[in-house]
Amino acid sequence: MLNELAKIRDDALARLEKVETESELNELNTAILGRNGALTAILRTMGKLLAEERAQLGQAANAAKQQLAAAFDERKTAIAERAEARRIEAETIDVTLPGVVNIPAGKLSPLTVVYREIRDALIGLGFTTFEGPEIEYDDYNFTKLNLPLDHPARDMQDTFYVNDKVLLRTHTSPCEARALMTLKPPFRLVIPGRVFRVDEPDASHSPVFMQMEGLVVDRNLTFADLKGTIDTFVKAVFGENVKSRLRPSYFPFTEPSAEVDISCTICGGVGCSSCKGTGWMEIMGCGITNPHEIENCGLDPHEWKAFAFGVGVDRVACLKYGINDIRLLYEGDARFLRQL
Numbered sequence: 468m469l470n471e472l473a474k475i476r477d478d479a480l481a482r483l484e485k486v487e488t489e490s491e492l493n494e495l496n497t498a499i500l501g502r503n504g505a506l507t508a509i510l511r512t513m514g515k516l517l518a519e520e521r522a523q524l525g526q527a528a529n530a531a532k533q534q535l536a537a538a539f540d541e542r543k544t545a546i547a548e549r550a551e552a553r554r555i556e557a558e559t560i561d562v563t564l565p566g567v568v569n570i571p572a573g574k575l576s577p578l579t580v581v582y583r584e585i586r587d588a589l590i591g592l593g594f595t596t597f598e599g600p601e602i603e604y605d606d607y608n609f610t611k612l613n614l615p616l617d618h619p620a621r622d623m624q625d626t627f628y629v630n631d632k633v634l635l636r637t638h639t640s641p642c643e644a645r646a647l648m649t650l651k652p653p654f655r656l657v658i659p660g661r662v663f664r665v666d667e668p669d670a671s672h673s674p675v676f677m678q679m680e681g682l683v684v685d686r687n688l689t690f691a692d693l694k695g696t697i698d699t700f701v702k703a704v705f706g707e708n709v710k711s712r713l714r715p716s717y718f719p720f721t722e723p724s725a726e727v728d729i730s731c732t733i734c735g736g737v738g739c740s741s742c743k744g745t746g747w748m749e750i751m752g753c754g755i756t757n758p759h760e761i762e763n764c765g766l767d768p769h770e771w772k773a774f775a776f777g778v779g780v781d782r783v784a785c786l787k788y789g790i791n792d793i794r795l796l797y798e799g800d801a802r803f804l805r806q807l
């Protein structure tokens with residue numbers, strides 16, 4: 468009996484060594500110490516023994532039971548500790564590891580780049596930015612700018628009308644009216660934004676494009692101030708070697724009006740196919756703000772003078788980067804942007 472008891476005990480201890488999980492541990496516990504366990508079975512047979520043997524076996528059985536219980540406890544703790552260690556190991560984050568390095572970086576649209584270059588050059592001259600809504604009143608887009616309802620120049624701008632009073636602005640010039648009506652002069656503004664015209668998209672047309680308006684209001688302004696301002700940002704965008712010139716033109720909102728040319732960015736002014744042999748390329752309109760506009764917006768044209776210009780940011784971007792299809796500027800194709 469004693470031998471059998473020792474065998475059960477040693478056997479249990481050996482199996483315990485191999486136990487890895489809590490459920491295996493419980494199983495073994497039941498198999499040895501449980502109600503129908505091996506050790507319990509031996510104790511049950513004790514009734515048949517002589518008193519002396521019984522005492523001896525009882526003592527040995529109790530010792531074995533205690534020894535086993537302690538060993539089970541110890542194993543249980545070890546298993547729990549190992550599980551905990553494994554959990555912590557799995558959850559560990561090394562915060563010193565470098566991040567995922569290959570996040571592809573985006574690129575700014577050439578429109579953004581060119582706009583910022585112009586803006587920053589103008590901010591250097593004391594300008595601040597101003598913006599207006601894309602859905603605009605006919606009154607601000609046309610009438611206040613000296614284009615009354617019957618003005619023939621209204622036809623030049625194919626307008627998306629929302630209703631007979633509201634439209635998608637065809638240029639950033641309505642912001643001139645908004646600024647003149649709300650700000651206290653003198654001021655100098657750079658006004659960027661999207662504008663809309665009914666146009667079939669092709670290489671040189673887009674129904675939505677980007678303009679940037681400049682507006683300076685002060686007591687004493689001359690055409691020389693306008694020319695100097697334009698020349699400053701032309702050089703900032705295209706480089707010191709590019710020249711600008713003004714050519715007489717007509718806009719209802721300026722008088723006198725001019726068209727701005729820059730020396731051809733392809734041939735440097737000698738004459739090539741891009742500039743049709745003239746050495747110059749047209750980039751924008753400008754002029755001394757028409758006194759009618761100033762008056763329409765509630766200021767005294769005898770006290771306040773203004774000059775303004777309106778640049779097609781698309782056109783400047785196409786010239787600067789040699790882009791021959793304006794639609795590329797609006798498609799957001801990363802392969803195109805990466806080439807710039």
Ligand code: DAH
Nearest residue numbers: 638640752753754775776777
């Ligand atoms: N608004 C004109 C256009 O969209 C551009 C322009 C020309 C703006 C002359 C001006 C200006 O402020 O003085 O074609």
